Amino acid sequence: xxxIRRLPxxxxxxxxxxxxxxxxxxxxxxxxxVVDAQGRPLAGAYLSxxxxxxxxxxxxxxxxxxxNGRVVALTAPPxxxxxxxxxxxxxxxxxxxxxRLGAAPPQTPDRLRLVVVSDPHLYDAEAAPAxxxxxxxxxxxxxxxxxxxxxxxxxxxxxxxxxxxxxxxxHGGPEHARAQMAxxxxxxAMLPAPWxxxxxxxxxxxxxxxxxxSLWREFLGxxxxxxxxxxxxxxxxxxxxxxxxxxxxxxxxGVLPDEALAWLKALLAMLxxxxxxxxxxxxxxxxxxxxxxxxxxxxxxxxxxPTGLALRDADQNAVQAMTLLAARPLVALVSGHLHAxxxxxxxGRATLRLWGxxxxxxxxxxxDMDYGPLSFPPxxxxxxxxxxxxxxxxxxxQVAVTPPEPSKP
Numbered sequence: 001x002x003x004i005r006r007l008p009x010x011x012x013x014x015x016x017x018x019x020x021x022x023x024x025x026x027x028x029x030x031x032x033x034v035v036d037a038q039g040r041p042l043a044g045a046y047l048s049x050x051x052x053x054x055x056x057x058x059x060x061x062x063x064x065x066x067x068n069g070r071v072v073a074l075t076a077p078p079x080x081x082x083x084x085x086x087x088x089x090x091x092x093x094x095x096x097x098x099x100r101l102g103a104a105p106p107q108t109p110d111r112l113r114l115v116v117v118s119d120p121h122l123y124d125a126e127a128a129p130a131x132x133x134x135x136x137x138x139x140x141x142x143x144x145x146x147x148x149x150x151x152x153x154x155x156x157x158x159x160x161x162x163x164x165x166x167x168x169x170x171h172g173g174p175e176h177a178r179a180q181m182a183x184x185x186x187x188x189a190m191l192p193a194p195w196x197x198x199x200x201x202x203x204x205x206x207x208x209x210x211x212x213x214s215l216w217r218e219f220l221g222x223x224x225x226x227x228x229x230x231x232x233x234x235x236x237x238x239x240x241x242x243x244x245x246x247x248x249x250x251x252x253x254g255v256l257p258d259e260a261l262a263w264l265k266a267l268l269a270m271l272x273x274x275x276x277x278x279x280x281x282x283x284x285x286x287x288x289x290x291x292x293x294x295x296x297x298x299x300x301x302x303x304x305x306p307t308g309l310a311l312r313d314a315d316q317n318a319v320q321a322m323t324l325l326a327a328r329p330l331v332a333l334v335s336g337h338l339h340a341x342x343x344x345x346x347x348g349r350a351t352l353r354l355w356g357x358x359x360x361x362x363x364x365x366x367x368d369m370d371y372g373p374l375s376f377p378p379x380x381x382x383x384x385x386x387x388x389x390x391x392x393x394x395x396x397x398q399v400a401v402t403p404p405e406p407s408k409p
Contacts, residue, residue, distance in 0.1 A: 031063040044077035073222040087221035110387040117380040118162035118336025119359035127179035152192040162336035163200025163282030185219035198236040200282040243301035253312035254283025284335035285318040
């Protein structure tokens with residue numbers, strides 16, 4: 001410190017400039033053009049890094065202010081496909097220049113096939129949770145691969161994975177978390193394309209009192225995204241959050257971060273007012289199960305604001321999100337986390353349709369929630385978005401996954 005004080009001011013300024021020049025710049029601009037399969041400029045494509053979002057104009061050009069560490073996702077307009085590569089680390093996206101889209105596969109205009117899968121809680125021998133040992137570690141991935149093959153045979157136009165692909169990347173050391181997220185990325189690649197995913201509470205880390213999604217971004221890309229299924233805008237929102245229990249100890253819960261709410265607001269301002277929306281998240285924005293009586297143990301966390309308690313298994317910022325969505329044609333809200341298939345219709349000024357996905361893991365590899373004497377079979381949802389006289393609706397049913405045979409002595 002004494003040596004620094006003795007240095008001339010001009011030399012100190014020079015040293016500071018050298019340090020700043022050597023440090024990697026956080027800010028960067030992603031700009032370029034989006035073209036169709038024939039190389040023609042394409043309007044109506046969206047590019048987002050989860051904070052900002054822009055759309056291409058008639059000349060296909062765009063410019064997005066971003067930062068290192070973010071990922072940039074490309075959303076193809078209806079009738080086009082972004083293909084298997086649809087997101088890039090921001091620094092890489094800044095070097096692409098021209099983003100070429102292909103033609104979307106043929107679809108039945110009024111009936112669009114959809115698969116929703118949630119909470120597989122995957123692990124294997126190299127990424128096993130500390131408590132494992134009661135089940136052959138090859139079972140989760142083997143059953144996942146079998147389920148993915150069944151999904152592919154259905155021929156969906158889109159697959160949504162609503163979180164907790166990893167068994168417990170939120171626990172253990174960094175190496176364990178990295179192994180689980182690498183496994184989650186391999187599992188996602190087995191899904192029939194196109195697929196989109198959003199993280200659950202077991203897919204992120206909780207460090208320093210905040211949610212760390214860096215491993216998700218590294219292996220699986222965007223935490224929040226926009227995709228078009230026909231004319232329906234499918235919006236995935238990330239809401240793993242952190243609060244405290246009534247005794248003041250940290251507790252995970254559902255919370256849409258302010259950044260996600262701002263992104264949703266910006267997105268809705270860009271979409272035509274009559275665009276039908278299907279919104280997915282890990283924690284439900286609303287659900288008939290989070291407030292069941294009596295409450296499950298650990299159901300309460302400190303509520304938003306200065307006082308009060310809230311239900312941890314519902315999103316704490318759902319009111320803000322629903323205020324943004326209220327004036328839009330909302331087809332349905334779909335969610336995971338609760339490990340129980342459910343569907344509800346709430347009647348008010350508008351009709352709100354809620355779908356809760358079952359857990360693919362079920363109780364048989366110990367990933368299920370405790371509902372007392374009730375248990376829900378391992379399953380995923382499949383069905384169709386259907387256009388009728390009153391607009392678009394969602395019709396889905398469970399597809400059960402057969403439990404493995406008991407091990408022979």
